[in-house]
Amino acid sequence: MRVMELVRFGDTDTSFAARERPRPEPGPGQILVRVIATSVNPLDLQTRRGDYRDQVALPAVIGNDVSGVVVGTGPGADDFRPGDEVWYLAPVFAGQGTYAEFHVVDQALVARKPAGLSHIEAAGLALVGVTAWEALVERAGVRAGERVLVHGGAGGVGSAAVQVAGALGAEVVTTARAGDHAFVSGLGADHAIDFSAGDYVPRVRALGGVDVVLDTVGGNTLARSPEVLADRGRVVSVVDTPEPQNLLAAWGVNATYHFLFVSPGRAKLDALGRLVDRGELRPVIGTVLPLDEVPRAHALGEGGSTGPGRGRPRGKIAVSVHPQDEPPHRATSAP
Missing domain, CATH: 3.40.50.720 (NAD(P)-binding Rossmann-like Domain)
Structure with a gap:
């Protein structure tokens, strides 16, 4: 599978490299997810800069948001089946991150994606919503x-x-x-x-x-x-x-x-999904970039305050990993 590896701490131009890694296999209680979209958060920017270098061994795949499709299950992982659309917040500093084509996660942390959200939108909402x-x-x-x-x-x-x-x-x-x-x-x-x-x-x-x-x-x-x-x-x-x-x-x-240092969990995602279904919560997506442009996504994230003409785009910066599996992006920023 393709991944974007963090190979050194520092600036956006030299920190990442596109690499090939073996596709992971789900263990007991885990599921394998084909990542359709992920996103960039301030936590990712801090990790790349080296703020958490004691918790991150290089080279590393970072990232925490996922929206995607289940493609495999491990022993005892009975909550989901291949083909289910899911979203989740991956554990921070634990295992492989989400700048990758596939990701393995404990099923207890995963929820079914709200039908009203695209994968881009769900990936942009997971961490900030939780x-x-x-x-x-x-x-x-x-x-x-x-x-x-x-x-x-x-x-x-x-x-x-x-x-x-x-x-x-x-x-x-x-x-x-x-x-x-x-x-x-x-x-x-x-x-x-x-x-x-x-x-x-x-x-x-x-x-x-x-x-x-x-x-x-x-x-x-x-x-x-x-x-x-x-x-x-x-x-x-x-x-x-x-x-x-x-x-x-x-x-x-x-x-x-x-x-607060956020912790993942299905119950929180389900609660957010109910707000989405009632029209009380929607993601705000400012920019969508492909996986190979993670360095550019980080550069945009470092661009300063939000809003038109102020460097960083308003809303989340999403990363499209498998764009062929995602409907055309719909802008969700408020007027």
């Missing part, structure tokens, strides 16, 4: 009627989180550049704040504060969250934040902090 669900439902416990602040609502996780929070019945506040306000409003945001036009804190407080903060941007978000939180508010961060921050103010509002 991250948003785990952050808002499993960690923050968002309830109907609460107010949620999503930092970076035009980004990959942010765009999924805006929709998930709205589906939970929350009032959604998000930070985004002015040029992205129509976009995040189309996703369901009730209030959009231009973070580049001044301090966001007074504007959030003018709305009455929030019950939950989802941090997808880093910086000093953790330290400033108590300034906008209601009593017993919750903060969930999905960003590596190596610099220490003064969280003394969190005591004043009895805040709870959660730090």
Whole structure:
């Protein structure tokens, strides 16, 4: 099978090489999937740069999103049959990644692909959707009627989180550049704040504060969250934040902090699939590139903030692995 191997840590031009590897065979409880599509996430960019070099032995195949078709099953893998269309989030730093024509995975991590999504769309939603669900439902416990602040609502996780929070019945506040306000409003945001036009804190407080903060941007978000939180508010961060921050103010509002490194699972995918089926969640695909252009996909991912004319395309960067098995791509970005 063809793969794109990470052969050295560093820049996008020299890190990857197209290689041939033996097609894997499924073991007990595993299935073999013909990968129709995968995608590029910030985790992949960090891995390529060498941020996790202690967890990655080179050469390596990285990547975590999959949408594809089952082509083989191992002993005891009875949940799926060849021909089933599936999607999943592969375990992080465990086994072969998804920049490959075939992938082996434990069946317990796999769900049936929602019929309303193409493989490109499903691959673009898996990791960011699971991250948003785990952050808002499993960690923050968002309830109907609460107010949620999503930092970076035009980004990959942010765009999924805006929709998930709205589906939970929350009032959604998000930070985004002015040029992205129509976009995040189309996703369901009730209030959009231009973070580049001044301090966001007074504007959030003018709305009455929030019950939950989802941090997808880093910086000093953790330290400033108590300034906008209601009593017993919750903060969930999905960003590596190596610099220490003064969280003394969190005591004043009895805040709870959660730090999330996403974990795969079928139940989360099934929950997201139900939102998709009800029309409450949709992926946002900005660019689709073939497997051989993974280096270019990473270069686009490094291009900066989202939006037209700002380098990185708005929405997810998807990678088409077997384009002959995928219907023509439909753009899914909001107006």
